Structure formats: structure tokens, C-alpha cells
Amino acid sequence: MKENMEKEIRLMKGNEALAEAAIRAGMDAYFGYPITPQSEILEYLEEQSPKRNCVVLQTESELASINMIYGAAGAGARVMTSSSSPGISLMQEGISYIAAAELPCLLVNVVRGGPGLGTIQPSQGDYFQAVKGGGHGDYRLIVLAPATVQEMVDFVFEGFRLAEKYRNPALILADGALGQMMEKVELPAEGSLPKVVPAWATTGKTKDRERNVITTLHIQPEEMEAMNLRLEKKYAEMQCEVRYEEINTSDAEIILVAFGLSARISQKACDLAREKGIKAGIIRPMTLFPYPSNILAELAEKIDAFLVVEMNAGQMVEDVRLAVNGKVPVHFKGRKGGMIPTPEEILVEIEKIVIPKQVLQD
Amino acid sequence: MIRTDEIIIAGFGGQGVLSLGQMLAYAALMEGKETSWMPSYGPEMRGGTANCIVIISDKKISSPIISKFDSAIILNQPSLEKFEKAVKPGGFIFYEESTVLEPPTRKDIESFKVNAIEEANLMEKKQVANMIMLGAFLEVKQLLKSESILKALAKVLPERHHHLIPMNEAALSKGREIISKLHHSLV
Numbered sequence: 168m169k170e171n172m173e174k175e176i177r178l179m180k181g182n183e184a185l186a187e188a189a190i191r192a193g194m195d196a197y198f199g200y201p202i203t204p205q206s207e208i209l210e211y212l213e214e215q216s217p218k219r220n221c222v223v224l225q226t227e228s229e230l231a232s233i234n235m236i237y238g239a240a241g242a243g244a245r246v247m248t249s250s251s252s253p254g255i256s257l258m259q260e261g262i263s264y265i266a267a268a269e270l271p272c273l274l275v276n277v278v279r280g281g282p283g284l285g286t287i288q289p290s291q292g293d294y295f296q297a298v299k300g301g302g303h304g305d306y307r308l309i310v311l312a313p314a315t316v317q318e319m320v321d322f323v324f325e326g327f328r329l330a331e332k333y334r335n336p337a338l339i340l341a342d343g344a345l346g347q348m349m350e351k352v353e354l355p356a357e358g359s360l361p362k363v364v365p366a367w368a369t370t371g372k373t374k375d376r377e378r379n380v381i382t383t384l385h386i387q388p389e390e391m392e393a394m395n396l397r398l399e400k401k402y403a404e405m406q407c408e409v410r411y412e413e414i415n416t417s418d419a420e421i422i423l424v425a426f427g428l429s430a431r432i433s434q435k436a437c438d439l440a441r442e443k444g445i446k447a448g449i450i451r452p453m454t455l456f457p458y459p460s461n462i463l464a465e466l467a468e469k470i471d472a473f474l475v476v477e478m479n480a481g482q483m484v485e486d487v488r489l490a491v492n493g494k495v496p497v498h499f500k501g502r503k504g505g506m507i508p509t510p511e512e513i514l515v516e517i518e519k520i521v522i523p524k525q526v527l528q529d
Numbered sequence: 530m531i532r533t534d535e536i537i538i539a540g541f542g543g544q545g546v547l548s549l550g551q552m553l554a555y556a557a558l559m560e561g562k563e564t565s566w567m568p569s570y571g572p573e574m575r576g577g578t579a580n581c582i583v584i585i586s587d588k589k590i591s592s593p594i595i596s597k598f599d600s601a602i603i604l605n606q607p608s609l610e611k612f613e614k615a616v617k618p619g620g621f622i623f624y625e626e627s628t629v630l631e632p633p634t635r636k637d638i639e640s641f642k643v644n645a646i647e648e649a650n651l652m653e654k655k656q657v658a659n660m661i662m663l664g665a666f667l668e669v670k671q672l673l674k675s676e677s678i679l680k681a682l683a684k685v686l687p688e689r690h691h692h693l694i695p696m697n698e699a700a701l702s703k704g705r706e707i708i709s710k711l712h713h714s715l716v
Contacts, residue, residue, distance in 0.1 A: 178551075178558045178684075204570060231618040287570070348593050349551065349566040351558050399707075428594070435592035 172357040181319045181457055182207035182346040185249075185275065185339070188323035190215060191357045194273075195244035196222040199233040200254060203287040204343035208249045228504035231262030235420065241381045243368025245327060249275035251343070252293050253284055255301075263302030267383035267394075269401075271330035273323065274308070274338040274381045277346040280505035288505025289343035291427060294482035297340045298456045300446070306529040308339040309453040313363060316350035318396075318453075322358050329408060331363045333401060340455060342478065344428050344507065411459040412451040419448030419505035421521055423464055424487050425476040426452045429508070431474045436513035443514075445521050455483070460490035467494040472520050474498045476505075476513055496520075503514045531587045533593055534672055537612050538582035540628070545659035548685050550581035553676065553682030556673045557585040564607075565593040567655065578607055585672065602662050602671065604628055607673065611627025623666050625658065641665060648703050654693075657700035664704020675701055 172191055173418065187206045189197065197216075199209045209225060216223035226232045239246045250258065255276045265272060275408045278293045280286040295301075297310045309321040309329045321338050330337040369379045385391040414434060416422055421440075425433040430451040440447040449475045450466070452459050463473070473494055475484040486497045491497050502508045535571040536553065552568050557564035569579040582598075584590050597617050602692045603609045603624040609631070616622055619639045633640045645661035667673060675698075682697055 178555055223677070309641050318589060343570070343592065344567065347568055349554055350590075350593070368616075432592040432594060435595065438591060507594050509594075511596060512591055 169416070172354070174354065174356045174474050176351060178256050178351050179352050180207060180347060181313075181316045181341065182351050183211045183275065183315050183317040184352045185323055185341075186211035186215070187354060188320040189247050189273070189383055190219050190221060191326050191355055192324050193245055193358060193362060194221050194247050194327070194482070194529040196235075196239050196246045197222060198224050198226050198232040198239070198246070199248050199249065200229050200232055202251045202254045204279055204289070205249055205251050205275070207346070208275065208277075222384075225248070229257035230261070233258035233265075233472070235346065235432065236272050237261055237265050237268070237270065237273075238455045240272045241268070241367075241369055243365030245271075245331075245362070245371055247273040247275065247323075247327075249277065251277050251279045251287075252281050252290070253392050255293065255296070258483070259296075259302040261302075262304060262424075263304055265336050266302070266306035266398075268306065268332040268381050269398075270336070271327075271334050272336050273326045273330055273438050274336055276338060276340055278340065278342045280503070287343065289345070289428060289478065289507060290503070290505055291340075291342060291478040291482070292480070292503070293340065294455065294477070294479060297338055298458070299485075306333070306406075306506060307456055309333065309335055309408070309457075310340055311337065312340050312453060312455050313345060314427050314430050314451060314453075316345070316348065320352050320354060324355060327360060329405075334367060335401065335405075336421050339428070342428050343505075352509065358399075359427065363528060368523060390391070406457045408454060409457045409459050409461075410453040411462060412449070412453060413462070416448035418446050418452065418468060419466075420446045420471045421474060421517060422450055422470050422472075423446045423474045423476055423513070424450050424463065424483070424518075426455060426483065429476045432508055432510055434512055435510035436476075436517060437512055439514045440517045440521075445517060447517055451481075458486050458490070463487060463490035464492065464494075467491045470495060472496045474497060474500060474513075474516055476508060476516075477501045477515040478508070479503060487497060501502060533584065533588070533600050534600065534670065536583045536585070536600045536602065537580060537598045537615065538583065538604075539578065539604040539608035539623075542577045542579040544579075544604045545656065546579045547581050549659040550583045550665055551582045551679045551685050553585065553673070554676055555684050558679035559582075559677045559680055560586060560673060563590050565590050567593045578585055578605070580608065580612075600666065602666055604659070606630060606661065609633060618695070621669060623662060623669070625662060626649060639667060643704065643707055645704070649700065649706070652700065653697055654700075654704070658698055660697045660700035661704040661707070663707075663711040664701040665708050666704070667701075668705040668708040675705075686712070
């Protein structure tokens with residue numbers, strides 16, 4: 168039996184909202200293994216699947232999950248898996264294979280503090296892993312960074328759409344706080360994301376087309392390089408999908424760059440700074456790959472300094488420095504190990520940067 | 530005027546701290562306000578500490594995690610020690626009488642002692658102490674309507690517990706009553 172879900176407004180936890188969105192986005196199958204702080208995704212889907220027309224399976228390990236994703240994507244299904252940091256590390260081999268096989272799927276990492284088993288508290292310490300590879304070889308994921316429970320919903324739809332458009336795995340990079348918190352969400356109607364015809368699927372050869380082969384082995388280097396060039400071209404084409412939010416940048420002297428939860432805390436810090444007469448603005452990357460480098464380069468011509476705020480030891484700051492290319496100083500404020508920065512401590516950093524300059528001018 | 534309320538609710542696990550926060554958030558949603566509910570989560574269990582931050586606003590909420598609060602609803606001593614200093618000057622503390630033996634000392638905030646556990650025991654349902662705290666909070670802050678809280682309760686409580694709604698409604702009124710009596714005696 169299939170329930171027909173219309174558009175509606177609810178108060179939901181980030182994890183549950185994401186799971187509900189996946190069903191409404193027409194997900195055919197989910198394979199996952201529980202880990203805090205995202206186990207509600209699996210729990211919610213297990214509860215819903217009997218009445219919602221999708222396959223949900225708790226696997227014996229993350230390796231099984233990602234390889235089932237590989238198989239189901241190869242069969243043309245719309246598929247998702249989710250985990251948290253240590254579990255995503257276990258999946259990296261499979262992710263590299265899926266990227267090489269050019270199959271669409273949606274991956275969700277509700278990040279916790281690391282390295283190692285780390286802590287179950289929220290972190291952004293998996294930025295490098297998400298945007299710079301993680302698995303082996305020259306590949307890229309489409310990486311979306313939600314900052315609200317609403318975006319936990321919206322980016323599921325966007326993630327599936329982009330994954331299928333480019334035949335590439337997409338990753339939602341959230342964090343433990345976004346998974347656990349509740350906010351108002353508007354859920355799109357079920358069936359609002361059209362199904363694509365999976366031209367790549369190995370569902371049995373028909374007379375009107377060539378054989379579909381899914382492989383990641385290209386033993387001849389000439390063949391492998393041709394494959395690499397094709398991927399490179401595809402990743403370049405993805406640049407048009409860059410998305411970011413820009414707040415109070417037009418008159419800004421200092422701009423904070425932050426994604427996800429850090430961006431919301433930074434926004435509060437900017438509001439406090441404005442109350443003190445400091446012209447602070449924000450760039451919040453919503454896509455981490457492709458990265459909004461162009462807007463940062465443009466703003467570097469007009470402002471005095473950037474401050475990058477992250478819940479890690481300094482990862483995205485490297486991409487900001489690449490984009491800014493030495494034109495203005497790029498400062499960094501990070502909390503690590505599952506600790507969350509407060510708006511007040513970010514404000515202190517803003518004042519450290521802006522006030523010495525004002526004193527000089529006086 | 531745009532109103533924003535930044536609230537911390539803290540106590541022992543099992544006292545209904547997280548569900549009290551959820552009721553505020555649901556009720557705010559029903560009144561068309563913006564809201565966020567951020568729980569502490571971790572290796573916590575019954576008897577350990579639990580808290581949640583609830584923000585209710587007429588405008589979009591920036592950070593769901595904050596360190597200064599307009600109001601604190603406190604259900605045990607360790608939570609008071611942790612959060613008394615986090616209340617903004619001019620803010621409010623609502624604390625449960627029997628579990629907070631050393632009351633707040635700050636003079637730049639308003640404190641309300643609520644004998645919620647005692648009253649809940651009189652109602653022969655100790656689990657409704659959190660609703661009494663909520664009633665007291667709402668009466669002072671004039672934030673949300675009781676009817677929205679009751680609608681919220683139907684969302685927070687699993688359906689098998691819906692027969693407890695009238696009891697919770699009575700507890701909510703009791704909390705409001707404690708405050709209005711207090712005001713009366715002050716006059």
C-alpha cells in the first residue's frame with residue numbers, strides 16, 4: 168500500500184526530516200547501518216517502509232551498505248545510504264568505485280568529532296574527506312551543506328536530481344546538531360521529483376540498444392586516461408551548479424565564510440558585530456563541491472579581511488585562501504572535538520581583526 | 530515589535546525537560562512563529578543531566594545554539610549552577626523548589642520559585658511537574674496560549690497516552706495559578 172503524501176508543514180528533527188524527504192523524493196531503496204548521531208534516519212525509514220513503497224534494509228556493515236548502493240544504482244534504482252564519520256570512512260572504497268562507474272546515488276554524512284571513533288558530538292571535521300576525495304583516485308563528489316532542517320529536506324531532492332543529472336554520487340555533509348535539532352519544515356509533495364530513465368542500468372539488453380557495461384577496471388593506461396579526461400570534463404561542467412547564500416556583503420569590511428551550522432552561529436555573531444557598528448557580512452557556501460570561489464575572489468577586491476569559521480582544525484579555510492589568492496588576509500576560527508563555537512567567541516575574533524585597523528585610522 | 534525568546538530548559542534526564550521544550554516549539558509552530566529546538570545529546574541517561582535550547586521568534590532564527598538566554602527553566606541544582614550565569618541581565622529564572630536547594634543569587638534577574646514537584650505529587654502524577662513549570666513560565670512571559678500548548682501536547686504524547694491530556698491541562702493551569710497567587714500576594 169502506498170500513502171499519497173501532499174505538501175505539508177511539520178516540526179521535525181533533522182534526521183527524520185531527511186528520511187521523510189528521501190521517501191517523498193521517490194527513493195527506491197536505502198541500505199544503512201546505525202551509528203550516532205544519525206540512527207534516526209534508519210529508524211524512521213524502517214518504520215515507514217512497509218507502507219511507503221521503498222526497500223529499507225539494515226545491513227551487517229557499512230561495507231555491505233555501500234556495495235548494495237553500488238549494485239542497486241547499477242540496476243537503475245534511486246538509492247541512498249547514510250552514516251556518520253567513522254562509518255563513512257568504511258565506505259570510501261565503494262564510493263570511489265561508484266564515482267568511477269558513474270552511477271548516481273545519494274550519500275549522507277551526519278558528521279561527528281574525530282579522528283578515530285572520536286565523539287558523537289557535532290563536527291565539520293570531514294570537509295577534506297568530502298570534497299577532496301576520501302577514497303582513492305581522481306574523482307569528485309557533488310557536496311551539499313545544509314544549514315537548516317529545511318535544507319536537510321531540500322538538499323535530498325537537490326542531491327538526487329544532481330546525482331542523476333551528472334551520473335555521479337552526491338553527498339549531503341551535515342553534522343550531529345543538524346541531525347538532532349527540530350525546526351519547522353515544509354515537505355514537498357511525494358512524486359514531485361520526476362524519475363529519470365536510467366539509460367546506464369544493466370537491466371537486460373534489448374534489441375534497440377548496445378550492451379550496458381558497468382566496470383571500473385580500465386587496465387590500458389590510454390583507456391584509463393580517456394576515462395579520467397571524461398570525468399574531468401564532467402566535474403568542470405558541474406561548476407554551473409555552485410550555490411551560496413550572501414548576507415550583508417554589499418557594505419561589508421569583513422566577511423565571514425562558514426558552512427552548515429557554523430554559518431548560522433556566524434550569522435548571529437555578525438548581527439552582534441553590526442550592533443557594535445562593525446560592518447560584517449557572510450558568505451555561506453551551500454555547495455562545497457563545486458565551490459563558490461568566484462564570489463570570494465570578487466569580494467577580495469572590495470573588503471579588508473575574511474574570517475573563516477569551522478567546527479574543525481581548519482579545512483575549508485584552504486579553499487578560501489586559494490580563491491582569495493593572497494589579496495587580503497584570511498583569518499580562521501575553529502572549535503574541534505565536538506565543541507561548538509558560541510556567537511560571542513566569534514565576535515571576539517571579529518573585533519580582534521577589525522578594531523586594530525580602526526585604531527590605526529584614528 | 531519583533532519578539533524573540535531564547536530559552537534554556539535543564540534538569541535531570543527523565544524529568545520531561547526535552548518534552549517540555551518540544552511542547553514550546555510545537556505550540557510556537559501552531560501560532561505561526563519561527564522556532565528551533567536543540568537538545569543536548571550524548572552519553573546521557575536517566576538521572577544524568579539533560580537540557581534543550583528553544584528559540585521562539587517572529588523572525589527567521591540565525592543560530593539555534595546560543596550561550597545567553599532570556600529565560601531559564603531549571604529542574605535541578607547542577608543546572609542552576611551551570612545556567613544562572615548564562616541568563617541575560619533583566620532575564621528570568623524559573624526553578625523547581627524541592628530540587629534547587631540553593632536558590633539563584635543574582636540581583637539583576639527575576640527569579641520565580643515554583644513548587645512543581647509538590648503540586649504534582651498532590652495531583653498524584655509526579656510526571657506532570659514539567660507542565661507546572663511550563664504553566665508558570667507562560668504566565669510570567671505571556672508567550673504562548675494554553676490552547677496551543679494543549680494542541681502541542683497531542684503531538685508530543687504518543688497516542689496511547691492521550692487519556693493523560695486533561696491531567697496535563699490541569700497541571701498547566703496549576704503552574705499559571707502559582708504565579709498569579711504570587712502576584713496577588715505581592716500586591
